[in-house]
Amino acid sequence: MSKKTTYLIGILATLIIGFLLHWYLCYDENCKGKSHVEKTQNTKTTASTPFRFEDGDTTIRSNDNFNFSYSGHTILQPISEDLLSCVNEMVKHLNKSKKLNITGLYNKKEENLSSFDNLGLARAESIKTFLIEQGLNDNQVSVNSKSEDELEPNQNGILNGPYKFSVGAVDDTSKNLEAVKASIMEDPVLLNFAPERYRTDLNAKQRKKLEALAAYLNASDDVRCTIVGHADSVKSEKLNMALGKNRAEFTKKMLLKYNVDPAKIKTTSMGETQPVASNKTAKGKAQNRRTEVIIN
Helix, strand or coil: CCHHHHHHHHHHHHHHHHHHHHHHHHHHHHHHHHHHHHHHHHCCCCCCCCEEEEECCEEEEECCCCEEECCCCCCCCCCCHHHHHHHHHHHHHHCCCEEEEEEEEECCCCCCCCCCCCHHHHHHHHHHHHHHHCCCCHHHEEEEEEECCCCCCCCCCEEECCEEEEEEECCCHHHHHHHHHHHHHHCCEEEECCCCCCCCCCCHHHHHHHHHHHHHHHCCCCCCEEEEEECCCCCCHHHHHHHHHHHHHHHHHHHHCCCCCHHHEEEEEEECCCCCCCCCCHHHHHHHCEEEEEEC
């Protein structure tokens, strides 16, 4: 074999060995890493929904948002500085001349563990509470809810911004408050209870009355109320007095969910002493098991 042939074979062998070493190292280190990155990117299916507030020519945005766990009703923490800055800017824009309506969104398939009729209302109330803590007046915020079947969580089980904002003018406060007061005085009954019970699940009508009372109490520093608990005459006078007090305290607890100052609410009991119907019938007893409100 000539020297030239031997030289060419050596070069070829070097190239083959170099190729094999490169393939081996790439496969073990770089290629596997690249494959992992591509797989991770492909699993990202849901983008987050950014915070957005619009009113006329004003638009306030944040890359963060008020997020909730699927079937959850409290805002996930922490709140970013960027979102907090946008919220403060929004509150400043609303000032006292505009009203913010928050529509909480929910999927009927979600499990509702809140004390509200649905998770949409619970989420809207959670956002409302946060905005009030940032300086928005209670009478500037209203809440409602809407079910959306297409509402689905991302791959981490999180709902990004499950709500909507809308802006309107604040009502004539004095006229509105007088109307609320008149309505409360016309029908002061807040809740009714099952026999021997001092807790109850609120229906839509009862919740609406509590919301109206809360708005009335929050609108003025001078307004106070007394919640009076009542009972039928089935148990002893002493037990009925205690039952009435517990019913009043439960109603106060429900009212505090709407950010009412506890100092504005006094509770007391009249037991069985002030029936509004006969205790000789089941219907009459049901009417007597109640809480009422007195505006002070």
